[in-house]
Amino acid sequence: MSIEVKNLTKSFKGRTVLDDISFRVEDGEILAVVGLSGAGKSTILKLICGLTKPDSGEIIVSPGDIAMVFQYSALFDSLNVEDNIAFALTERKEFKNKYTKEQLKEIVAQKLKLVGLEGIEEKMPHELSGGMQKRVSFARAIVTDPNTILYDEPTAGLDPVSSTMIEDYIVRLKDELHASSIIVTHQLSTIQRCADKVIMLYNTKIVYSGTPQDMISGGNEYTKQFITACINGPMKVAGSEDPEN
Numbered sequence: 660m661s662i663e664v665k666n667l668t669k670s671f672k673g674r675t676v677l678d679d680i681s682f683r684v685e686d687g688e689i690l691a692v693v694g695l696s697g698a699g700k701s702t703i704l705k706l707i708c709g710l711t712k713p714d715s716g717e718i719i720v721s722p723g724d725i726a727m728v729f730q731y732s733a734l735f736d737s738l739n740v741e742d743n744i745a746f747a748l749t750e751r752k753e754f755k756n757k758y759t760k761e762q763l764k765e766i767v768a769q770k771l772k773l774v775g776l777e778g779i780e781e782k783m784p785h786e787l788s789g790g791m792q793k794r795v796s797f798a799r800a801i802v803t804d805p806n807t808i809l810y811d812e813p814t815a816g817l818d819p820v821s822s823t824m825i826e827d828y829i830v831r832l833k834d835e836l837h838a839s840s841i842i843v844t845h846q847l848s849t850i851q852r853c854a855d856k857v858i859m860l861y862n863t864k865i866v867y868s869g870t871p872q873d874m875i876s877g878g879n880e881y882t883k884q885f886i887t888a889c890i891n892g893p894m895k896v897a898g899s900e901d902p903e904n
Contacts, residue, residue: 661685662707662807662839667716669702676702678863680716684856687837689829691844691854691871693885695894698860700843704809707841721839723806730812732792734784734799741767741780744799754803770798773835774828790821797828801836808832810842814849826852847886851875859885861894
């Protein structure tokens with residue numbers, strides 16, 4: 660299933676965040692969206708999943724379920740792992756009363772196995788490490804077998820080893836579900852390990868579109884600045900400008 664964004668424009672309180680943005684994600688493909696803080700990366704995810712509406716332009720998503728994996732796990736503290744994962748199946752009207760308790764338990768167990776966590780259904784979120792919470796949030800996101808998965812900073816706040824594990828599961832979910840996926844990220848390891856394509860946003864526009872390999876080996880002046888974390892370059896960070904300019 661694919662995602663197509665055509666001439667997308669979005670402003671907030673008179674400030675344009677995205678201006679005439681277009682891109683496409685093919686079936687089973689992962690697109691990484693990168694850029695400086697405030698570039699509009701997360702706004703793209705919110706527009707695609709319908710949390711906010713565009714000012715103009717068109718978003719075409721193949722029919723099916725859209726899953727969102729938030730920057731932080733956003734698990735319900737008062738629910739155990741099983742109830743967190745099954746939440747969409749028990750509360751959304753299109754799934755409510757569709758499954759028996761035994762079927763729900765089986766589905767939850769299958770999703771936990773897919774993210775490498777078995778037998779933790781009764782645990783509460785506070786009993787899990789950050790990496791485990793993140794994987795539970797993956798299991799919750801895929802419980803409806805979505806054909807589109809949106810990840811907002813999936814490795815935020817994790818140590819390098821946990822980040823690598825999360826990246827591996829992103830690729831595994833791509834292979835298992837053949838979903839079209841978009842990852843908002845700042846991490847080069849996530850781009851290199853997970854993405855098939857990359858777009859970079861700056862000053863409301865796409866300033867780079869290509870493969871991770873081309874971005875890292877060649878790219879352009881924008882991606883070079885991003886990769887080297889250099890203050891000097893075409894992208895201006897708030898407070899970094901020469902006071903005389």
